[in-house]
Amino acid sequence: MEILHSNILGEGKPLLILHGFLGMSDNWKTLGSQFAEEGFLVHLIDQRNHGKSFHSDEFHYQALAEDIERYMNHHNISSASLIGHSMGGKTAMQFAVTHPEKVAELIVADIAPKFYPPHHQYIINGLKTLNFDELKSRKEADNALAESLKDWGIRQFLLKNLYWVEKGKLGFRFNFKVLQDRMEEIGENINSTDSFDGASLFLRGSKSEYILPNDYAVIKTHFPKATIKTVDNAGHWLHAENPKDFFNYAIEFLNR
Incomplete structure (x- = not known):
């Protein structure tokens, strides 16, 4: 393990x-x-x-x-x-x-x-809107996220997870698919x-x-x-x- x-x-x-x-x-x-x-x-x-x-x-x-x-x-x-x-x-x-x-x-x-009860869905929905095939900078990611998440502090907290997967391509460090699929487990x-x-x-x-x-x-x-x-x-x-x-x-x- x-x-x-x-x-x-x-x-x-x-x-x-x-x-x-x-x-x-x-x-x-x-x-x-x-x-x-x-x-x-x-x-x-x-x-x-x-x-x-x-x-x-x-x-x-x-x-x-x-x-x-x-x-x-x-x-x-x-x-x-x-x-x-x-x-x-x-x-x-x-x-x-x-x-x-x-x-x-x-x-x-x-x-x-x-x-x-699950209560992070609005954050998950906001993160889903990010298209990493198009976003070329952290600033662009922040602007895109701001359309659904108005709170600057929450956006900065989330965007700390951004990293360069490869040259010119951003991605999240966290396992977004599993975390959005297992939301209920967070409240257990x-x-x-x-x-x-x-x-x-x-x-x-x-x-x-x-x-x-x-x-x-x-x-x-x-x-x-x-x-x-x-x-x-x-x-x-x-x-x-x-x-x-x-x-x-x-x-x-x-x-x-």
Whole structure:
């Protein structure tokens, strides 16, 4: 089996960071460097079908969690702290309940252990409009995408995935076909009886609806030692919208 691609920073206690849907490890480079400066060996990981990691038709959270176990074994990591955002948070939760002995601390960013109905279709529809036979630059791709996706920030997040497949031809690093076909899997939940008894921190964006107060009980059911904190002035991409508070909450928890 293939090993996930990663960018490794610093030295010290292992810290694995998992990006969200249609994201990549590069999204976390700035924060990863900050954690490295605080004495962590930071592994910025591309999950399967994302970034520079391998593509696979199999795409569900059990497989994503198995990828993390294989990655840790490959790098001789017996135990690590995990940070996961959105889809990466679901992967981290699944890994924690399956391999609790391998998780020192768990930080979940703006996602709860519950089912989420598919809600990324507008993004998928926008990406479908891009014709890479015609587009010759990132600027042209941004202009084309702007016709269906008005939010500049979301477009820049998505366009980070562009790369030159060959001279003069752009393409996406993520496995677009599998990701659009397996949208339902992104919203799936861990099993109703699964739990992780270790230290965990759930961070929610004050402007996000991904974790609501009525989700606190289900978080505590699966993660009984969970602390839940709100990052002010931030939506779902809380680590990008308010990186200062996100980092401060995370580092305080990791160094407690």
